[in-house]
Amino acid sequence: MSIAAGCDVGSLTSKAVIMENGRIKSVSVMRSGTRPQVSAESVMNDALGRAGLSMRDISFCVATGYGRKNIPFADKSVSEIACHGRGARWLVPSARTVIDIGGQDCKALRLDKKGEIAKFTANDKCASGTGRFLEVMARLLQVSMEELGGMSARAAAPVTMASTCTVWAQSDVVRYINSGCRLSDIGAGINTAMAKRAAILANSVGVENDICMTGGVAKNQGVVKELEKLLGARIKRSKKADPQAAGAIGAALFAAAHIKAGE
Amino acid sequence: MMDFFRKTAAGITNPHVEDWIKRGGRVIGYTCSLIPPEIFHAAGLLPFRLRGIGTTSMETGDAYYGPYVCTFPKCLLQLAGRGDYGFLAGAVVSTGCDSMRRLDECWRKAGRDFPGILPEFFHYFDAPHKTEPHAAAWFEGEIRRLIRAVESFFGADITDEKLKESICVYNKTRRLICELEDLRAAENPVISGEDAFCAILASSAVPPEKFNEHMEHLLDELRSKKATGGGKAKKRLMLAGSINDDPGLMRLIEEAGAAVVADSICFGTRGADRPVDAVTDPVAALGQKYLAGCLCPRMFGEYDRRLNALAEKLTRSGAEGIILQNIRFCDLHGSENSLLEKDLEKNGIPCLKLEREYGPLTDTGRMKMRIEAFVEQIS
Amino acid sequence: MRPEIYEYDFDWMLWRCMEAAGKIADGRQKETRRMLEYIPYFRDTAEVFVNLGKPGITFMKMISRYLENIVCARKQGKKVAMTTFCFSPSVFYAMDIVPVTLEVMTVLATALWKRGTADYMDYCVELGFTETSCSAQRGSLGAYLAGLGAEIDFIVTNTAGVCDTNANAFAFSHKHLNKPFYSLNYPSGLTDEASSRYHREDFRGLVAFLENQTGKRLDQDRLKQVLEETAKQEKIVGEMEELQMIVPNPMPAAYNFIIYGGRFMFAGMPEYTKLVSDMLGVVRKNAEKGVSGLFSGKERIRAFFFYIDHYNMGLSLWDFLDRHGISHLGGILSRSFKDDAPYMKGMEDVAYRIDTADLDSMIDSIAMINSRMPMVRSIRGPYDRPNMWLEDSLMLAEIYRADCLIYNGTPGCRNTWSNVKLMAGDLEKAGYPAHIMSGDAFDERVESWESTSARLEEFFRIRGLL
Amino acid sequence: MIAAGCDIGSLSAKAVILENGGILASAMMPAGTSPPESARAVMDKASEAAGIARESVKNVIATGYGKDLVSFASDVESEIVCHAKGAFWVNPKTRTIIDIGGQDSKVIRLDENGKVVRYFYNDKCASGTGRFLEVMAEALEVDLEDMGALSEQSCNELVISNQCVIFAETEVVSLINDGKHVPDIIAALHRAMAGRVAAMAIGIGVEDEVVMTGGVAKNSGLYSALCGALKKELAPIDGIDPQITGALGAALIAAGRL
Numbered sequence A: 001m002s003i004a005a006g007c008d009v010g011s012l013t014s015k016a017v018i019m020e021n022g023r024i025k026s027v028s029v030m031r032s033g034t035r036p037q038v039s040a041e042s043v044m045n046d047a048l049g050r051a052g053l054s055m056r057d058i059s060f061c062v063a064t065g066y067g068r069k070n071i072p073f074a075d076k077s078v079s080e081i082a083c084h085g086r087g088a089r090w091l092v093p094s095a096r097t098v099i100d101i102g103g104q105d106c107k108a109l110r111l112d113k114k115g116e117i118a119k120f121t122a123n124d125k126c127a128s129g130t131g132r133f134l135e136v137m138a139r140l141l142q143v144s145m146e147e148l149g150g151m152s153a154r155a156a157a158p159v160t161m162a163s164t165c166t167v168w169a170q171s172d173v174v175r176y177i178n179s180g181c182r183l184s185d186i187g188a189g190i191n192t193a194m195a196k197r198a199a200i201l202a203n204s205v206g207v208e209n210d211i212c213m214t215g216g217v218a219k220n221q222g223v224v225k226e227l228e229k230l231l232g233a234r235i236k237r238s239k240k241a242d243p244q245a246a247g248a249i250g251a252a253l254f255a256a257a258h259i260k261a262g263e
Numbered sequence B: 001m002m003d004f005f006r007k008t009a010a011g012i013t014n015p016h017v018e019d020w021i022k023r024g025g026r027v028i029g030y031t032c033s034l035i036p037p038e039i040f041h042a043a044g045l046l047p048f049r050l051r052g053i054g055t056t057s058m059e060t061g062d063a064y065y066g067p068y069v070c071t072f073p074k075c076l077l078q079l080a081g082r083g084d085y086g087f088l089a090g091a092v093v094s095t096g097c098d099s100m101r102r103l104d105e106c107w108r109k110a111g112r113d114f115p116g117i118l119p120e121f122f123h124y125f126d127a128p129h130k131t132e133p134h135a136a137a138w139f140e141g142e143i144r145r146l147i148r149a150v151e152s153f154f155g156a157d158i159t160d161e162k163l164k165e166s167i168c169v170y171n172k173t174r175r176l177i178c179e180l181e182d183l184r185a186a187e188n189p190v191i192s193g194e195d196a197f198c199a200i201l202a203s204s205a206v207p208p209e210k211f212n213e214h215m216e217h218l219l220d221e222l223r224s225k226k227a228t229g230g231g232k233a234k235k236r237l238m239l240a241g242s243i244n245d246d247p248g249l250m251r252l253i254e255e256a257g258a259a260v261v262a263d264s265i266c267f268g269t270r271g272a273d274r275p276v277d278a279v280t281d282p283v284a285a286l287g288q289k290y291l292a293g294c295l296c297p298r299m300f301g302e303y304d305r306r307l308n309a310l311a312e313k314l315t316r317s318g319a320e321g322i323i324l325q326n327i328r329f330c331d332l333h334g335s336e337n338s339l340l341e342k343d344l345e346k347n348g349i350p351c352l353k354l355e356r357e358y359g360p361l362t363d364t365g366r367m368k369m370r371i372e373a374f375v376e377q378i379s
Numbered sequence C: 001m002r003p004e005i006y007e008y009d010f011d012w013m014l015w016r017c018m019e020a021a022g023k024i025a026d027g028r029q030k031e032t033r034r035m036l037e038y039i040p041y042f043r044d045t046a047e048v049f050v051n052l053g054k055p056g057i058t059f060m061k062m063i064s065r066y067l068e069n070i071v072c073a074r075k076q077g078k079k080v081a082m083t084t085f086c087f088s089p090s091v092f093y094a095m096d097i098v099p100v101t102l103e104v105m106t107v108l109a110t111a112l113w114k115r116g117t118a119d120y121m122d123y124c125v126e127l128g129f130t131e132t133s134c135s136a137q138r139g140s141l142g143a144y145l146a147g148l149g150a151e152i153d154f155i156v157t158n159t160a161g162v163c164d165t166n167a168n169a170f171a172f173s174h175k176h177l178n179k180p181f182y183s184l185n186y187p188s189g190l191t192d193e194a195s196s197r198y199h200r201e202d203f204r205g206l207v208a209f210l211e212n213q214t215g216k217r218l219d220q221d222r223l224k225q226v227l228e229e230t231a232k233q234e235k236i237v238g239e240m241e242e243l244q245m246i247v248p249n250p251m252p253a254a255y256n257f258i259i260y261g262g263r264f265m266f267a268g269m270p271e272y273t274k275l276v277s278d279m280l281g282v283v284r285k286n287a288e289k290g291v292s293g294l295f296s297g298k299e300r301i302r303a304f305f306f307y308i309d310h311y312n313m314g315l316s317l318w319d320f321l322d323r324h325g326i327s328h329l330g331g332i333l334s335r336s337f338k339d340d341a342p343y344m345k346g347m348e349d350v351a352y353r354i355d356t357a358d359l360d361s362m363i364d365s366i367a368m369i370n371s372r373m374p375m376v377r378s379i380r381g382p383y384d385r386p387n388m389w390l391e392d393s394l395m396l397a398e399i400y401r402a403d404c405l406i407y408n409g410t411p412g413c414r415n416t417w418s419n420v421k422l423m424a425g426d427l428e429k430a431g432y433p434a435h436i437m438s439g440d441a442f443d444e445r446v447e448s449w450e451s452t453s454a455r456l457e458e459f460f461r462i463r464g465l466l
Numbered sequence D: 001m002i003a004a005g006c007d008i009g010s011l012s013a014k015a016v017i018l019e020n021g022g023i024l025a026s027a028m029m030p031a032g033t034s035p036p037e038s039a040r041a042v043m044d045k046a047s048e049a050a051g052i053a054r055e056s057v058k059n060v061i062a063t064g065y066g067k068d069l070v071s072f073a074s075d076v077e078s079e080i081v082c083h084a085k086g087a088f089w090v091n092p093k094t095r096t097i098i099d100i101g102g103q104d105s106k107v108i109r110l111d112e113n114g115k116v117v118r119y120f121y122n123d124k125c126a127s128g129t130g131r132f133l134e135v136m137a138e139a140l141e142v143d144l145e146d147m148g149a150l151s152e153q154s155c156n157e158l159v160i161s162n163q164c165v166i167f168a169e170t171e172v173v174s175l176i177n178d179g180k181h182v183p184d185i186i187a188a189l190h191r192a193m194a195g196r197v198a199a200m201a202i203g204i205g206v207e208d209e210v211v212m213t214g215g216v217a218k219n220s221g222l223y224s225a226l227c228g229a230l231k232k233e234l235a236p237i238d239g240i241d242p243q244i245t246g247a248l249g250a251a252l253i254a255a256g257r258l
């Protein structure tokens, strides 16, 4: 038997996935520390622990994410764009469009029938339209990420945000708070602003059904629902695994493929 | 040989400029691929295309320019404010684009606030944005105006003969650059894109005769290298879009596992392709080359000509994909890149659109990630 | 773009709104107000006009006529030209061409609709426009690029050499819609012989292009009519602008907007003549009574807007001006620089003349009109050159006894954001408090009107104007 | 006669109590999400420090982001005017004020009578504000108060290229990963920020004497970076905590109206 591992060291969270012939044995998601090596080690050990395995049992490990270059135990590194494409395809086999919103940037991928990447684009000129944006705002509102996601549903009159840039939005939020707006209305406004940016990105690569969302923000229901409205299409959710781990899953799948090729 | 070129590309001044000045020569800076250096050369001046490399902060650039403006001309102003352009006897600002043409006002204003940073000779070169006959006539008028201004200020006499001689010198420069391009087309690259870029960049930063001399040596070196089959093959990319004079950008791309085998950018080979007719009336010939031949999106309504030029270069260089980058707030290249992306991908050429800031390349992680993914995509 | 946006034609929808507004305005004041509330996603913009009485209502009707022309052009077998506000439409009317002026359409949609034009702006970005390019075009261009409006036959622009981002928007459309394109292009000089000669030749190039596109020759008599009408209109406007010099300024705040708005839509057409004569009547009355044109009737500050106005939130700017007793003395958009304009006394040589002696001199006349359109005249060259942005602004500020000068533009405006700080500095040196508004005239998302107006108010207070 | 000024800023609330022309007491605390409460709290704190009853304060002028929500204020004044008043009161030679607060930075030019002749804001981007330094302090896991001292230990020049706070933060993180020295990073951050503020100042012209107000003025590292960027020495604003300058100005106005 051959066991594959994928490790995605992102800007905000690190994820590890252990796979055995196409099935997930364990997943781990943790906050990234400042040092990628350390984050990688700990998240991988956690995943191994859950699977009741040790590093020795891993026949091949692919790393991805910003920290992927300095991960000692990785045999190979693949860009997170490729990994998210592959991971999304595993989560939603019919996926032709992938919207990945992570902590550092927001990416839109178009896949061809075979699941190969046909086109991708990423927004990173400015931190608005990234998970980081949501975190900053959540901090301003003094709510958790989960709560922020739920706010859209409870909002009565979502506010409009100067969506152009995180910092502008920041002062907007401060102003709204000071003028006594309902927090849920502000939160909803924030989620909408985020979704709008993502929608522009998705449309610019050309949206084809089915659509799949990956990255941590996929867990923000407010953003997801708003995005569905903007795109006028349903976003396929998957029960198979945590969308935040999609990159790591993709990495693990690459590892598995490598092992297969070896055999 | 490469050292010479790498040193030249590394910072704004270089031994040749310093040497030129030591020997009493005068240097004139200019901004755009629209301005014929031949004119300054014919006047016995050293033409130097203004660069923004080595900018680390923006307090002068941002003090005069507003926000929402391309950082390249801002960097030029910043360096001027820092006194780095003190070695210039004159400068010519062109109407390349709005951000660039406003350098005229910003620099003059800064010159009033910080005495000594504005060259004594300061000229505004007003180029049309199209090529119909009446626009061509305007452009020739501007060339003549520039010639007269240079003549009267520097006490030079720019005869047609001298102009023709200078044209020949620069035609040789152009020819050598094209030869380098052809060498890069070999599937086992004999020179890295970064080095090639450094070499080409020098053509606007040192006396052309010196450049031609060094370039010929380099070409010989490379030819012999080619005989012994150069470096290992990598993904072959072309770079197009906004202006760039920073070899670091090429390094960044090549560190992502690609080889830059061709470009169409300012400071690169853009516009080196066609020689200038050295027999007919030189002013008309320069007009033909620098206006009608201008490959910048500032020439409105001439997209097709640029698309074809690009497509042709792509095939000639055997590039497998193209990176279309634009500096933030550069609408000209930004939207042009999207048109190019659509048309090139129709013909099966993978494209990567990038928006970037011009300035110190310190935080490149996000950009690298995209380029690496692109390289994976085309392999 | 959101799917539901694809449901409606952009210009058709605008037309219906304006129609309705214009019609109900015929009713009595009270019911009018009530009716206004029933227009779908209509803003209080109509208020602004209804409050102006007859001229305001004439203006609304004129707008709906303008939109009707666009929507019905095909049916009437007329050619449709996409163009910019920097271009005088008179030549189009002389050739029976229907202009779609992007910036005008953007302003209308920005002012009329609660949701503004964000969807169309973003659609341009989805097509590959840089999001940093000017919102003035993007706000309506998106609709036409998406095919949600009248089909465009050809594209004519006037801003090459004046404003990249503007000219670039049209060049992009030329490729994207695959329609013929002619771009007038301007040298940095205005009055020197070479420039004038060039203007004439370039414009002749345009006429040839238009004849070619329409398959008709430029009709000399029609052209004469249009130009004579234009001369008449400018005379009336000139008289208003003469009265505008009086303290207190008898001209209602929103009139400048109507003057240039009307000019961009119907220069050379009787509709515009009627409009401005209605307005002149009102201004004259106020002048005789010696009262300010502001609703408050009391003028506290005279402000010259040295760039463009601010159209967000249902034209809140004008309401703001009225509430604070601020007279709007016009801006770069409202002045036409005709030789008999009151502010051109003694500088007729740099103004334009209308000469209808023969076809040639008529074409020269339009060429000169176009070379003095907003932006084209003042921001084509270095701002501190003769007859450019600084001189024009100072000249007008002095003649109109401005207490302060205010800049408003769009972040897309590379051109002015590259030197507006220098402008402000020079204006301050000349003794005028100068304020730079940092919002976007067309895009509320850049800066909320709330903060924009707060900053404005702060400026007036701190600089001791209020 | 007792008057007070209350500056409800984006990050901190400040109050100053004056008694016939002299500072009786001042107070400062982080601003909560509810300006009215912050205002009440900081005023109570100040009156307590002054050892007086709240009622004995005859007139209060409010300023700062939350000024309109200060119920007990008789009137509001813009921060520009308040900082001008405050700084000019402390140092009448003041001609240029550079105020860096939590949400924005401003440059204010005064004439010889302390009247505001020009001013310029930067609130479009947090990169020139106190928030910038706070985020970075967090990323570097150092105390805001120590940043000044730390930057003085810097020995190598680094460059931070990102304007955007959020990205500058990740840039800082990657610098840490590359094993760069924290003091060098902090110095680079100060230079980056000082450059942006200096640009704004040069934009409207800098005239001596130049003083720095707002909480960031307490950051000695930024202070010297700013001197470097402006190529001139800034005049220290003696006697008071620069962070309360705005509240002081408000108090002076309040007193003036009694």
Ligand SMILES: Nc1ncnc2c1ncn2[C@@H]1O[C@H](COP(=O)(O)OP(=O)(O)O)[C@@H](O)[C@H]1O
Residues within 6 Å of the ligand: A009, A010, A011, A012, A013, A014, A101, A102, A103, A104, A105, A130, A131, A132, A133, A134, A135, A145, A146, A149, A214, A215, A216, A217, A218, A219, A220, A221, A244
């Ligand atoms: N439970 C959650 N609910 C909503 N949003 C979440 C949740 N968990 C994480 N996020 C969002 O996901 C982002 C991190 O996404 P991730 O893909 O892990 O980023 P990266 O891969 O760059 O580290 C956070 O910034 C946050 O906005």
Ligand SMILES: Nc1ncnc2c1ncn2[C@@H]1O[C@H](COP(=O)(O)OP(=O)(O)O)[C@@H](O)[C@H]1O
Residues within 6 Å of the ligand: D008, D009, D010, D011, D012, D013, D064, D100, D101, D102, D103, D104, D129, D130, D131, D133, D134, D144, D145, D146, D214, D215, D216, D217, D218, D219, D243
């Ligand atoms: N002791 C200190 N050392 C360095 N910086 C400080 C110190 N105290 C406060 N600051 C800075 O001052 C900022 C708050 O300044 P302040 O003028 O109170 O802003 P505001 O008025 O907008 O609340 C904080 O963001 C912080 O960066």
Ligand code: SF4
Residues within 6 Å of the ligand: B031, B032, B033, B034, B095, B096, B097, B100, B242, B243, B266, B296, B297, B298
């Ligand atoms: S890109 Fe165009 S405008 Fe800019 S420098 Fe190059 S030629 Fe000039």
Ligand code: SF4
Residues within 6 Å of the ligand: B070, B071, B072, B073, B096, B097, B098, B099, B100, B242, B243, B327, B329, B330, B331, B332, B333
């Ligand atoms: S990159 Fe674009 S904006 Fe910048 S100078 Fe060149 S053409 Fe102008």
Ligand code: SF4
Residues within 6 Å of the ligand: C134, C135, C136, C163, C165, C166, C308, C375, C409, C410, C412, C413, C414, C415, C416
């Ligand atoms: S606002 Fe500025 S950018 Fe827009 S069209 Fe006018 S000049 Fe051009």
